[in-house]
Amino acid sequence: MTESLASMRPAIVTVDDDPSVSRAVARDLRRRYGSDHRIVRAESGEQALDALREMTLRGDQVAVILADYRMPGMDGIEFLEQAMDLFPAARRVLLTAYADTDAAINAINVVDLDHYLLKPWDPPEEKLYPVLDALLEAWLSSDRRPITETRVVGHRWSARSYEVRDFLARNQVPYRWYLADEPEGGRLLAAAGANDLDLPVVITPDGTALVLPSDAELAERVGLSTAPTADFYDLVVIGGGPAGLGAAVYGASEGLRTVLVERTATGGQAGQSSRIENYLGFPDGVSGAQLTDRARRQATKFGAEVLTTRDVVGLAASGSARTVRFADGTEINAHAVILATGVSYRQLTAPGAEELTGRGVFYGSGLTEAAGCAGQDVFIVGGANSAGQAAVYFARHARSVTLLVRGPSLQTSMSYYLIQQIADIPVITVRTCTEVVAAHGTDHLERLELCARAAGTNETVDASWLFVFIGAAPRTDWLDDLVVRDRAGFVVAGPDLVVDGKRPCGWTLDRDPYHLETSLPGVFVAGDARADSVKRVASAVGEGAMAVSLVHRYLEKR
Incomplete structure (x- = not known):
């Protein structure tokens, strides 16, 4: 045996x-x-x-x-x-x-x-x-079945404990969560030789205790791929949201040696959605995690490599190759690159919000926190689909859900089907023309200060849960001046690069840029990071597939 x-x-x-x-x-x-x-x-x-x-x-x-x-x-x-x-x-x-x-x-x-x-x-x-x-x-x-999942021991209001749990959940790694001040959590800490200052402690299925692990250490220990198997690829896809996953599926399935590089977890913002109901082929809706998991498995089935916790910090032209540089100083090369870095939620600038992030203030859906919200009051900031989907989801658990919307209505930013759903759920209240101007609390969020813009009055409400969905900033700062970006940082591509018949500065080829091609030949952009893109899952997946077809054209005509 x-x-x-x-x-x-x-x-x-x-x-x-x-x-x-x-x-x-x-x-x-x-x-x-x-x-x-x-x-x-x-x-x-x-x-x-x-x-x-x-x-x-x-x-x-x-x-x-x-x-x-x-x-x-x-x-x-x-x-x-x-x-x-x-x-x-x-x-x-x-x-x-x-x-x-x-x-x-x-x-x-x-x-x-x-x-x-x-x-x-x-x-x-x-x-x-x-x-x-x-x-x-x-x-x-007594039914003492063995525990084979990863186990996480931490504090309820620890920002790093939340980050670890969110990382595992978004990467589809099963885990059990234990509070350090409860008997089982204390038992595991004692076995690991750790104390309250060492939290979070992660115990892998093989019994290895990780004290305050980094995402990279965690990924390696729970079996996620973090290192490329080659130095040179046909295609490097940077970013693992719907656009990046779409590009990886089509690139690998069409014979390109493809590697997808993601710094946190595949799925992007869509992967954090509790339910997407307007995506083609899923009439009953599908969670972002389910859609992401299927897409990732589909990409790997065709032979694509998927790397997590790899932060790309540089991109350069090396003759006919394109060099992608990681934060640890290593690099890989490829014939072509697709930028699918997506966007991140903008940070709430209200005083106190930064200090309480991960301790009552969360960015994205925070599905790992849903169980803790049972029977409590939840506040959500934002007026677009992601905020609406979160409101519907948390309404199943919370005593009340208050949607705080800066604008005068939801009609300009949210899909009609979501507006109708919200109107039919009695525990959801929509407060328009309302902003969070301060967050208060000691070890966790305790109160919010709200401003009703129309009346010009402020009020303070008790609150332990705030989820923020306030617009998106592109993850493109690391590109510097390598490719043309607009004032907001989104990557300009294709026909938009040709102004008054003039190709972009530094363009060396005797043709105009292809539709999704950036100002650096052989580097393409897809999804939310592209200027003037349609911020929808279906369009991102479509652009990922389209970018691969343009990569083929580029490779054929180099």
């Missing part, structure tokens, strides 16, 4: 400082239970606790712990008292001599002892096995 399969079996742990007794106990246990259980033997309380901590981090299960009472340094009762913090559901047995029966009886109250056995236990068929059979049956009835 392999080690991975063996570790899935529940363990029976025995500890005795007398090597001959320890071996005898383990021998009798293996004879009866070895086929279905791991038998773990230790010769001191500290040695056994080290083994239990390691099993805790791996998510292993311990069914029964047998400890000798008389051990130097740490007796059996002291050991079981610490062991029950690590595996509270394990059945506990104390091995005692006849003279120690009073201590064993007292241990029933101290460590909630399940049974005590007198030494010697021969014959085991009469004195050992019947006891363990009953204890194992009781343990099995």
